[in-house]
Amino acid sequence: LRCRDAPLPRACHGWQASMKAGSLSYVLPCSRLPVQLVSQVRVYTSNGQKKDLGSEDAKGSVPEETSHKLGTGQDTTNAGQKQSFLKEPIQVKVKAVLKKREYGPKYTQNNFITGVRAINEFCLKSSDLDQLRKIRRRSPHDDTETFTVYLRSDVEAKSLEVWGSPEALARERKRRKEAEIKYRENLFRNQRLLWEYKEFFGNTKPRSSAAAMFFKGPGKVVMVAICINGLNFFFKLLAWVYTGSASMFSEAIHSLADTCNQALLALGISQSARTPDPSHPYGFTNMRYIASLISGVGIFMMGAGLSWYHGVIGLLHPHPIESLLWAYCILAGSLVSEGATLLVAINEIRRSARAKGLSFYQYVVQSRDPSTNVVLLEDAAAVLSVAVAATCMGLTSLTGNPYYDSVGSLGVGTLLGTVSAFLIYTNTEALLGRSIQPEQLQRLTELLESDPVVRAIHDVKATDMGMSKVRFKAEVDFDGRVVTRSYLEKQDIEQLLQEIQQVKTLEELEAFMLKHGENIIDTLGAEVDRLEKDLKQRNPDVRHVDLEIL
Numbered sequence: 001l002r003c004r005d006a007p008l009p010r011a012c013h014g015w016q017a018s019m020k021a022g023s024l025s026y027v028l029p030c031s032r033l034p035v036q037l038v039s040q041v042r043v044y045t046s047n048g049q050k051k052d053l054g055s056e057d058a059k060g061s062v063p064e065e066t067s068h069k070l071g072t073g074q075d076t077t078n079a080g081q082k083q084s085f086l087k088e089p090i091q092v093k094v095k096a097v098l099k100k101r102e103y104g105p106k107y108t109q110n111n112f113i114t115g116v117r118a119i120n121e122f123c124l125k126s127s128d129l130d131q132l133r134k135i136r137r138r139s140p141h142d143d144t145e146t147f148t149v150y151l152r153s154d155v156e157a158k159s160l161e162v163w164g165s166p167e168a169l170a171r172e173r174k175r176r177k178e179a180e181i182k183y184r185e186n187l188f189r190n191q192r193l194l195w196e197y198k199e200f201f202g203n204t205k206p207r208s209s210a211a212a213m214f215f216k217g218p219g220k221v222v223m224v225a226i227c228i229n230g231l232n233f234f235f236k237l238l239a240w241v242y243t244g245s246a247s248m249f250s251e252a253i254h255s256l257a258d259t260c261n262q263a264l265l266a267l268g269i270s271q272s273a274r275t276p277d278p279s280h281p282y283g284f285t286n287m288r289y290i291a292s293l294i295s296g297v298g299i300f301m302m303g304a305g306l307s308w309y310h311g312v313i314g315l316l317h318p319h320p321i322e323s324l325l326w327a328y329c330i331l332a333g334s335l336v337s338e339g340a341t342l343l344v345a346i347n348e349i350r351r352s353a354r355a356k357g358l359s360f361y362q363y364v365v366q367s368r369d370p371s372t373n374v375v376l377l378e379d380a381a382a383v384l385s386v387a388v389a390a391t392c393m394g395l396t397s398l399t400g401n402p403y404y405d406s407v408g409s410l411g412v413g414t415l416l417g418t419v420s421a422f423l424i425y426t427n428t429e430a431l432l433g434r435s436i437q438p439e440q441l442q443r444l445t446e447l448l449e450s451d452p453v454v455r456a457i458h459d460v461k462a463t464d465m466g467m468s469k470v471r472f473k474a475e476v477d478f479d480g481r482v483v484t485r486s487y488l489e490k491q492d493i494e495q496l497l498q499e500i501q502q503v504k505t506l507e508e509l510e511a512f513m514l515k516h517g518e519n520i521i522d523t524l525g526a527e528v529d530r531l532e533k534d535l536k537q538r539n540p541d542v543r544h545v546d547l548e549i550l
Contacts, residue, residue, distance in 0.1 A: 261295035292370035296423030307413030314406030342379035
């Protein structure tokens with residue numbers, strides 16, 4: 001194997017090396033191919049200038065003569081062949097990008113804070129804020145359109161100016177924190193002082209709406225039930241003492257349980273009217289369900305439990321019963337009074353169900369008004385239990401067998417246990433946070449999807465918070481083009497075009513994009529506020545709306 005006429009400095013093309021064996025000559029390919037590089041690189045800097053780093057040309061067009069001897073010595077010569085190669089520059093595209101800014105794990109220089117927060121957290125006075133820059137922003141509250149905020153960096157600088165050093169500011173914060181803790185510890189004493197000035201505050205403060213709740217609606221139903229059941233308990237207790245009837249004892253316990261439970265309902269109604277506070281931002285409306293749940297448990301333990309116990313004792317140890325004439329009279333009066341309360345509850349539920357567009361059965365099963373539901377079921381059970389007790393006492397009078405009276409006590413206990421189980425189930429479902437009806441949810445989703453700014457909505461949740469208050473949440477895919485067009489419709493297009501034409505450098509482009517980018521984000525926030533307001537106006541039950549941007 002021998003490479004002939006293949007000097008290293010020369011570029012070769014084609015077949016360069018040959019091998020002769022006997023009468024055959026093999027031509028081997030050569031790996032030294034001609035290379036031509038013509039490159040021109042342009043580098044862009046952040047100031048918009050470009051630089052040429054130069055170009056290099058490498059040409060490999062070199063003539064070559066190669067002789068190959070075959071057999072008898074004949075020579076084949078390829079000489080003088082020249083090939084020219086075109087100059088094809090390699091183009092390298094380099095993107096012009098801004099230098100990435102490192103903000104660190106905590107960056108609060110551009111944060112906005114309200115005046116109240118600035119005063120509380122940085123221990124400033126309202127007069128200190130007068131010297132700072134005031135910025136008007138969209139208000140997150142429905143009652144105001146805009147409100148004033150301050151740059152956090154300005155507030156921090158002002159606090160250092162007022163207190164001198166971060167250490168002095170920290171000491172002042174610690175002192176105020178200790179004073180707040182001390183005030184909370186003396187809260188009971190402060191409440192007693194306020195109680196002493198109750199008459200003064202009553203003359204200067206508006207009357208609370210909690211008392212007015214007991215003169216209409218569910219409050220009125222509960223107060224009527226408390227008065228009637230209290231009287232029924234008193235007279236039934238006298239009848240049981242006189243006759244010794246187990247059924248009459250069950251009726252007295254039933255009326256006592258109803259009176260206590262309805263007093264608990266009245267407490268729940270008054271507590272549900274409390275104003276939301278930072279610890280309970282969504283209010284206290286669930287107090288009605290909690291009171292109804294406890295009422296159901298009370299009916300089961302006090303009413304059903306004692307009735308079963310007294311009935312079992314009557315079966316194990318029967319004793320003769322005295323004259324039942326007074327018992328019949330008291331049961332008749334109880335039937336009339338309990339029936340009157342039942343009619344009041346039925347009328348209230350019918351009126352509320354008609355206002356919500358629901359049937360009577362749906363309104364009761366869904367526990368839309370837990371307080372009225374409890375009164376309705378308790379009075380219905382009271383009317384039925386009076387009938388059961390009267391029937392069993394009549395059988396005892398006719399046959400002289402006291403076992404019928406004990407069976408009546410067991411029947412009243414079973415009826416109360418059924419009512420309590422239903423109340424516990426419905427109120428537990430309401431407290432767990434059930435979804436609204438599919439038809440109502442469909443109306444809400446169609447309202448959102450029909451808006452031009454919305455492309456799609458996902459992960460929709462609508463929870464009934466109780467007392468006809470709905471919380472709606474959805475992931476919304478907004479159409480950025482519609483949002484941008486909405487922003488452009490409010491701008492002077494001629495002036496905007498002039499700003500674009502004046503952009504010459506990357507710094508000017510960055511400033512232009514930052515300015516209008518922030519305005520477009522504000523426009524998106526305004527669109528979210530508009531959608532939330534539309535949902536609340538067209539659906540009064542929707543009180544809280546959370547629209548999350550995808």
